[in-house]
Amino acid sequence: MSLDLVNVYAHLFVQACNGILISFCQLLALIVIAIGVIRALIIFLNETLFKAQTFEAFQRSRLMMGYAFSLGLSFLIGASILKTMISSQWNDIAQLVVTIVIRTALNLLLERANKMGQKEITAGQDALPHATG
Numbered sequence: 001m002s003l004d005l006v007n008v009y010a011h012l013f014v015q016a017c018n019g020i021l022i023s024f025c026q027l028l029a030l031i032v033i034a035i036g037v038i039r040a041l042i043i044f045l046n047e048t049l050f051k052a053q054t055f056e057a058f059q060r061s062r063l064m065m066g067y068a069f070s071l072g073l074s075f076l077i078g079a080s081i082l083k084t085m086i087s088s089q090w091n092d093i094a095q096l097v098v099t100i101v102i103r104t105a106l107n108l109l110l111e112r113a114n115k116m117g118q119k120e121i122t123a124g125q126d127a128l129p130h131a132t133g
Contacts, residue, residue, distance in 0.1 A: 018086050025079035029072040036068015059117050066114040073107045 040061040047057030077100055084096040 015086055018082055022079045022082045025075045025082065029075035029079070032075065033068050033072040036065050036072070040064040040068070056121060059121050063114050063117045063121070066110045066117070070107050070110045070114070073103050073110070077103050077107075 043064055044057050044061035047060065048054055051057070080096055080099050080103075084092050087093075
């Protein structure tokens with residue numbers, strides 16, 4: 001068995017594993033985002049239908065979706081990195097850089113919105129009169 005043949009098989013093995021990891025990361029992103037949207041909808045409907053705290057329900061459901069989108073975007077960034085890892089063309093690398101910049105910016109904005117929403121919920125709970133026993 002020549003060294004060239006081993007190199008070809010190793011390259012094919014790495015490409016196959018890379019493809020599986022890319023698909024797995026994309027699937028995880030899809031699952032995380034779908035579960036986050038469903039949980040956010042359940043939170044919103046539960047609190048809107050059975051409680052009178054519409055603003056808090058909106059904030060909690062928005063936070064749930066924000067966390068899910070943030071984690072989903074992280075998985076998609078990982079998939080993009082894996083996808084470009086095999087390619088050595090400058091066009092693919094430039095696309096990766098643009099994709100990561102956009103997704104990272106979205107992720108940072110989501111995290112900032114989540115922090116602000118969490119502060120609003122905390123401030124709203126502090127403003128509620130507490131029942132005395």
